[in-house]
Amino acid sequence: MSHAWWQWVASTDSLTTRLTRAGKEQPFRVKLLRQEVGRPLPDEAQALGIPLGRHAWLREVALCLGETPWVMARSVAPLSQLHGQRLERLGERSLGSWLFQQPDLVRGPLEVSNHPARFAQARLVQAELVQAKGPWARRSVFRHGALSLLVQEYFLAEMAEELALPSR
Numbered sequence: 001m002s003h004a005w006w007q008w009v010a011s012t013d014s015l016t017t018r019l020t021r022a023g024k025e026q027p028f029r030v031k032l033l034r035q036e037v038g039r040p041l042p043d044e045a046q047a048l049g050i051p052l053g054r055h056a057w058l059r060e061v062a063l064c065l066g067e068t069p070w071v072m073a074r075s076v077a078p079l080s081q082l083h084g085q086r087l088e089r090l091g092e093r094s095l096g097s098w099l100f101q102q103p104d105l106v107r108g109p110l111e112v113s114n115h116p117a118r119f120a121q122a123r124l125v126q127a128e129l130v131q132a133k134g135p136w137a138r139r140s141v142f143r144h145g146a147l148s149l150l151v152q153e154y155f156l157a158e159m160a161e162e163l164a165l166p167s168r
């Protein structure tokens with residue numbers, strides 16, 4: 001992985017904040033693609049340490065600068081661990097704006113994938129505006145009290161283009 005991408009993929013602070021800064025004069029926007037209760041995919045359930053088939057809150061967004069999606073994201077939280085956080089009310093506010101306000105927040109290790117296209121398409125709604133293609137994907141589990149929240153992020157080729165990042 002190039003150093004330029006490492007600065008993004010390995011960062012553990014708020015991606016929302018980084019994107020907002022990198023986008024300069026372009027406005028940062030969370031485009032909500034899908035938010036529902038459903039069953040996590042097997043590897044998502046495994047990452048969360050929950051049995052297969054348990055219901056979870058699922059959220060898929062495109063993180064955009066101006067009209068261009070730079071990152072697609074899919075987040076998963078076990079329904080049984082949600083007590084009053086009202087995450088479904090986030091709408092187009094960034095999940096990070098809530099997460100990084102939690103004083104007890106702990107972020108688990110980052111997993112990185114360099115085959116995100118296949119990985120992403122199996123998960124993300126095929127948004128009419130973008131096929132989730134890009135060089136890198138990452139995910140980690142955030143813990144806040146009894147809540148575990150899996151956040152998966154797919155860095156898109158458009159972001160590489162706009163920031164003149166290397167292909168990998």
Ligand SMILES: C=C(O[C@@H]1C=C(C(=O)O)C=C[C@H]1O)C(=O)O
Binds near residue numbers: 060095096
């Ligand atoms: C975890 C963060 O929140 C971002 C915002 C998301 C959302 O609004 O659904 C999903 C993934 C993250 O990239 C962050 O900003 O680091």
